Amino acid sequence: MKLVHxxxxxxxxxxxxxxxxxxxxxILTQILHRIDEVTPDAVLIxxxxxxxxxxxxEAVTLLDEFLCSLAKRQRQVFLIxxxxxxxxxxxxxxxxxxxxxxxxxPVYDGTVQKHTLQDEYGAVDFYLLPFxxxxxxxxxxxxxxxxxYTDAVRVAVENMQVNECHRNVLLTHQFVTGAATCESEExxxxxxxxxxxxxxxxxxxxxxxxxxxxxxxxxxxxxxxxTPLKYSFSEAEHYKSLTVVTLGAKGEVxxxxxxxxxxxxMRQIRGTFAQLTDAAFYAGTATDDYLHIxxxxxxxxxxxxxxxxxxxxxxxxxSYDNTRTRTKQNIDGAAxxxxxxxxxxxxELYEKQNNQPMSDVQRAYTQELMESVWEGRV
Numbered sequence: 001m002k003l004v005h006x007x008x009x010x011x012x013x014x015x016x017x018x019x020x021x022x023x024x025x026x027i028l029t030q031i032l033h034r035i036d037e038v039t040p041d042a043v044l045i046x047x048x049x050x051x052x053x054x055x056x057x058e059a060v061t062l063l064d065e066f067l068c069s070l071a072k073r074q075r076q077v078f079l080i081x082x083x084x085x086x087x088x089x090x091x092x093x094x095x096x097x098x099x100x101x102x103x104x105x106p107v108y109d110g111t112v113q114k115h116t117l118q119d120e121y122g123a124v125d126f127y128l129l130p131f132x133x134x135x136x137x138x139x140x141x142x143x144x145x146x147x148x149y150t151d152a153v154r155v156a157v158e159n160m161q162v163n164e165c166h167r168n169v170l171l172t173h174q175f176v177t178g179a180a181t182c183e184s185e186e187x188x189x190x191x192x193x194x195x196x197x198x199x200x201x202x203x204x205x206x207x208x209x210x211x212x213x214x215x216x217x218x219x220x221x222x223x224x225x226x227t228p229l230k231y232s233f234s235e236a237e238h239y240k241s242l243t244v245v246t247l248g249a250k251g252e253v254x255x256x257x258x259x260x261x262x263x264x265x266m267r268q269i270r271g272t273f274a275q276l277t278d279a280a281f282y283a284g285t286a287t288d289d290y291l292h293i294x295x296x297x298x299x300x301x302x303x304x305x306x307x308x309x310x311x312x313x314x315x316x317x318x319s320y321d322n323t324r325t326r327t328k329q330n331i332d333g334a335a336x337x338x339x340x341x342x343x344x345x346x347x348e349l350y351e352k353q354n355n356q357p358m359s360d361v362q363r364a365y366t367q368e369l370m371e372s373v374w375e376g377r378v
Contacts, residue, residue: 003246047081082173114127141155178217213235214241244257273308276308
């Protein structure tokens with residue numbers, strides 16, 4: 001069975017206040033062409049379909065056109081909500097659309113939709129688990145021990161009653177421990193939203209959404225396909241692609257990536273103002289790409305942005321890298337927080353302000369308060 005894995009379309013997104021809707025229409029048309037070439041049995045869309053829970057009208061129209069195009073091709077489509085989506089809004093009309101092969105996960109209510117397709121090797125079961133927090137799952141399983149995102153997903157999976165004799169595919173939208181991130185993603189400080197990959201043991205393939213860089217977690221069985229477009233300059237070196245999954249007999253999974261080429265690339269270029277405005281530098285390059293220009297001049301260039309736009313009309317960001325800015329970065333640079341928990345960061349702040357460490361009682365109270373805020377209980 002052949003599957004196409006997509007995620008994180010972020011339809012309606014603006015990057016540096018520039019609308020990406022035309023770029024998204026272009027890349028979705030390219031994806032449709034790729035689907036025509038691949039002829040998959042199903043298309044998996046693993047969350048963050050929209051960029052906002054209340055998307056703009058043009059984003060809704062574009063998604064409608066894309067889903068209608070997939071339905072006309074008679075492809076089965078499985079789609080879940082991500083953390084950027086409103087699960088309620090995304091699922092509107094889902095029961096009607098199911099008759100056309102478009103299957104959208106409803107709001108999580110303690111059960112998970114399962115859909116089954118058949119091929120020469122037998123049944124393939126598809127489970128649609130939208131983005132969940134511990135508070136979402138605890139509501140339906142109050143008796144279960146649930147202190148983390150790993151616990152929440154584990155409880156949700158355990159209650160799916162997965163038949164491990166079948167080949168099983170899970171669509172989900174979470175941050176799996178060990179994955180590489182970039183600045184355009186919403187990841188909690190200290191990793192409190194991490195999910196251990198071990199909870200996905202019953203599945204032959206886990207179609208992940210949430211992270212923008214395409215990557216496997218441990219093996220090709222658990223994969224982020226990444227975004228179809230670059231959505232920040234931290235993604236400038238990403239290789240954007242379409243992930244094609246082929247399921248053979250039980251335990252046989254083959255992955256292939258097909259490149260996606262944007263209408264306008266997103267790049268970073270650097271040099272002095274004189275170098276970047278020299279025709280010999282930019283001749284033969286796509287000067288209309290979305291650019292972060294880094295000037296290395298020691299002195300600020302007057303009206304640099306406007307003067308550079310004459311050559312590079314789609315500049316999104318202008319910055320300097322010189323002695324002054326590097327010195328300022330050394331003075332103002334914050335400590336790396338990616339490997340510290342929110343509680344550890346708060347303890348450091350408390351000790352700096354009060355010249356003494358937190359007590360055990362204060363630490364326990366703060367931890368409970370943080371968990372309550374994170375899960376929406378206060």
